[in-house]
Amino acid sequence: MTTVDWSAWRRQEPAPGAEGLRERKKRLLRQRLSDTATEMFLERGFDAVRVSEIARACDVSEKTVFNHFPTKESLILDRGEATSAALRAGLAETDRSPVEATLEILAEELRTLTSWLAAQDDPRDAAARIGRFGALTRSTPSLRAYHLDMTERLVAVAAEALARRGEGARTEDGDDRPGGPPPGPAGGPEVQIAAIALVGLWSVQYRSLARRLAEGTCTPDRLHEAVTADVRRAAALLARGIDTGIDTSVVGGTDTGTTSGSETGLATPAGTGRTSPRTPVHPTVQNMPR
Numbered sequence: 001m002t003t004v005d006w007s008a009w010r011r012q013e014p015a016p017g018a019e020g021l022r023e024r025k026k027r028l029l030r031q032r033l034s035d036t037a038t039e040m041f042l043e044r045g046f047d048a049v050r051v052s053e054i055a056r057a058c059d060v061s062e063k064t065v066f067n068h069f070p071t072k073e074s075l076i077l078d079r080g081e082a083t084s085a086a087l088r089a090g091l092a093e094t095d096r097s098p099v100e101a102t103l104e105i106l107a108e109e110l111r112t113l114t115s116w117l118a119a120q121d122d123p124r125d126a127a128a129r130i131g132r133f134g135a136l137t138r139s140t141p142s143l144r145a146y147h148l149d150m151t152e153r154l155v156a157v158a159a160e161a162l163a164r165r166g167e168g169a170r171t172e173d174g175d176d177r178p179g180g181p182p183p184g185p186a187g188g189p190e191v192q193i194a195a196i197a198l199v200g201l202w203s204v205q206y207r208s209l210a211r212r213l214a215e216g217t218c219t220p221d222r223l224h225e226a227v228t229a230d231v232r233r234a235a236a237l238l239a240r241g242i243d244t245g246i247d248t249s250v251v252g253g254t255d256t257g258t259t260s261g262s263e264t265g266l267a268t269p270a271g272t273g274r275t276s277p278r279t280p281v282h283p284t285v286q287n288m289p290r
Contacts, residue, residue, distance in 0.1 A: 030068045033058055037075035042132050046076070046140045073146035077137065080150040083109075083202075084157045091161035098162060099239045102198045106205050106231055110224060113209075118220035127223075131213045134206070151199060158195035166191070197238050204234040 019027070036057050040049045051072055055062045069075045083105070090101035113130070120126040137143045208230040212218050218226060 026068075029058070029060070029064075033060075033065055033068055034075055034078050038133070041076055042129075042136060046072075046136060046143060051075075071146070073143055076133075077143065077146055077150065080153065084154055087154065088157050088161050091158060091165065094165060097239070098158075098165075098194065098198055099235050102201055103231070103235055106201060107228065110205065110209075110227055110231075114220040114224040117223070123220055124216060127213050127216065131210065134210050134213075151202075154202075155192075155195045155199045158198050159191050162191050162194055163188070201231060201234060201238070205231050 033054065037049070037054045040054060040057070051065055052062045054075065055065050058065075065075075069078065074080075086105045086108075087102070090096075090105055091098055093101060096104075117123050117126050117130075137147060205227060208227045209223075212223055212226055
């Protein structure tokens, strides 16, 4: 069976510095198993394909498949660990805001996908394949549940990284006063809501991609521009802050001119003439550890 190199548009783990023959063979087998499984699932449906059939198609045992992938679902949704590692590393870099770090990871994932599309002989057909991939994961209950579990694990990674940033800031600055970096462990409410919001940007990117791929009218370059614009609009809202007591600056940490409403605390768009100063009475997204 001919397969597509699906891994070419998924986030990749860093290339090994000195990969030995054994490691290379394991990596290539893992890729072949995932690509073959993806093609079979798209052709016949996830539930209709048994793991033993995938093993036979790749001329390996069923045990070998499970040595590389702990579950059937992970054969097709197999990039969770790479994304978690990228987010953990990005949020650890304190010279960038959490939103900036998250945007960089999303941009790299989008760039990988649209570059793959542009390199195909028929980008429209390739886009349709990606659309079918997304439709399969959305329409299969076990894949939806697995994706939800991956999302929850990503939120936990983000929360832990944000809590460490906060602890580092307090150790360095001794700043425990109100309005400073939010205190507490990864389970604290400020850290949790920030982590959930950051991981929510993946959902924005996926939905924007799915919508525009379904339209079938975008070139790879135009697709990249449109999806990037959607994600950055969502990120700007997150960085400014929403709802009572949450008020901050833009993604890069520079003031946009938004101000807090005197009664509701909602951010007011620049240019409305409202210039009341911000009063950081409540914990703010701006004061999340940077």
